[in-house]
Amino acid sequence: MHLVLAHLLLALIPLVTAEFISGGSFGRSTIGPYNNCSGTLTARPKDIANDTLPNIGPSDQGGWERWDLTLYQIGLFLNMRWSQGDFASNDSNPSNATFELLAKFDDGRVFNKSVTGKKLTYTDFPLLYSISIGENTLTWDESQTWFNATLNFDGVTASIGSESIMLDKFSPYAGWIIGQLTEGLFCGIPMTRGYSHVGSIRFPWGEKVKVDAQSILFHMFATQPLQTLATNYGIHTFRSAGMEFGDTFIYENAQAPNTSVINPEYSAFFLGRAEKRGRGYEPYTIYAGTNSDLLTVTDTNTSTEAQLAGCANTSFVPFTWNYTLPSPTLEQLDSAGGKTAFIIIPNITAQEPFGTEYVDTQWGMGLAYSYTAPGEIESPTR
Numbered sequence: 001m002h003l004v005l006a007h008l009l010l011a012l013i014p015l016v017t018a019e020f021i022s023g024g025s026f027g028r029s030t031i032g033p034y035n036n037c038s039g040t041l042t043a044r045p046k047d048i049a050n051d052t053l054p055n056i057g058p059s060d061q062g063g064w065e066r067w068d069l070t071l072y073q074i075g076l077f078l079n080m081r082w083s084q085g086d087f088a089s090n091d092s093n094p095s096n097a098t099f100e101l102l103a104k105f106d107d108g109r110v111f112n113k114s115v116t117g118k119k120l121t122y123t124d125f126p127l128l129y130s131i132s133i134g135e136n137t138l139t140w141d142e143s144q145t146w147f148n149a150t151l152n153f154d155g156v157t158a159s160i161g162s163e164s165i166m167l168d169k170f171s172p173y174a175g176w177i178i179g180q181l182t183e184g185l186f187c188g189i190p191m192t193r194g195y196s197h198v199g200s201i202r203f204p205w206g207e208k209v210k211v212d213a214q215s216i217l218f219h220m221f222a223t224q225p226l227q228t229l230a231t232n233y234g235i236h237t238f239r240s241a242g243m244e245f246g247d248t249f250i251y252e253n254a255q256a257p258n259t260s261v262i263n264p265e266y267s268a269f270f271l272g273r274a275e276k277r278g279r280g281y282e283p284y285t286i287y288a289g290t291n292s293d294l295l296t297v298t299d300t301n302t303s304t305e306a307q308l309a310g311c312a313n314t315s316f317v318p319f320t321w322n323y324t325l326p327s328p329t330l331e332q333l334d335s336a337g338g339k340t341a342f343i344i345i346p347n348i349t350a351q352e353p354f355g356t357e358y359v360d361t362q363w364g365m366g367l368a369y370s371y372t373a374p375g376e377i378e379s380p381t382r
Helices: none
Strands: 064-073 076-084 097-105 110-118 121-125 128-133 136-141 146-153 156-164 180-182 185-202 208-210 213-222 232-241 245-255 267-277 280-289 295-299 303-308 319-322 330-333 339-353 359-372
Touching: 064 156, 064 339, 064 359, 076 128, 076 136, 076 339, 097 128, 097 146, 097 330, 146 185, 180 245, 185 232, 185 245, 185 267, 213 232, 213 359, 232 339, 245 303, 245 319, 245 339, 245 359, 267 295, 267 303
Parallel strands: none
Antiparallel strands: 064 076, 064 213, 076 097, 097 110, 121 128, 128 136, 136 146, 146 156, 156 185, 180 185, 185 208, 185 213, 232 245, 232 359, 245 267, 267 280, 295 303, 303 319, 319 339, 330 339, 339 359
């Protein structure tokens, strides 16, 4: 299956959609790639911090918005969700905010707690951008270049630092508009490759878990109910890392109402690299975006192959991730009966190129989300 790719975040033209709070590139059209195949990160997105802020105002008359910070490490899966309004309701009121913590331990224990009845608040200081629901806060800290989550509710306390290793972001590009997953449904990933390795979480029964996890941050919003904008969507992230570099591949697809199949217009990709330099990883973006003839993707239930035929460092040598897609780690039903599944793929084998003669075999993992609207037939994650 050949699917095409584009690019997002360099030349931005004025807003063409709703009255969003200035936060990132959502709702804009674009021309040109964010990066090319040189392996040099020529520019970094200036709106990663703003992506922490709401695009639906907490005092607006309608709409919904949510931020999901998802972590996985051996022994524990966590999803922290800050949301305002109800994404399943025609009468969504953004002033009704909820923070929810969903956890599953490897021994099968599930913990699900939420706090409601609060209003989302936010700050936009020059170097500190944050949202809060009660005492539960998500902050982009420019000085640390990470997202910090602090929690305090119902006996749960936490302080977790999530490093954005590639200092990059990704948004789909449906209908020539940045951030559209389908028409009217906006989505972005402010943290494409995250590593949560600072802090811990304490549960009400006294158990304290030190955090050392792979993580990703999703940001989604709309002014209409989710089930009227997408009957299915899937967002799948592959991670792999070796001695010299680590790669991230993200694939998003969606099916809009009144369409019989997933439309290529609603498919989006990201492929980026962080190279080992000195004591840590540095951004080394090979390519990122959607709708470009440079990248072709072949996808099955056990393997995904992404080939950058036009890049000197990877020409005719595909990136290949092999895996077994497991059952969902957890599933959630919304107020309308739609289902969101969280899927963890703990073991992936990856063959990844550097030049036409050098291919490295690395180990990795995957994080996936899928959504199925009420009454719809569940489709594959990808």
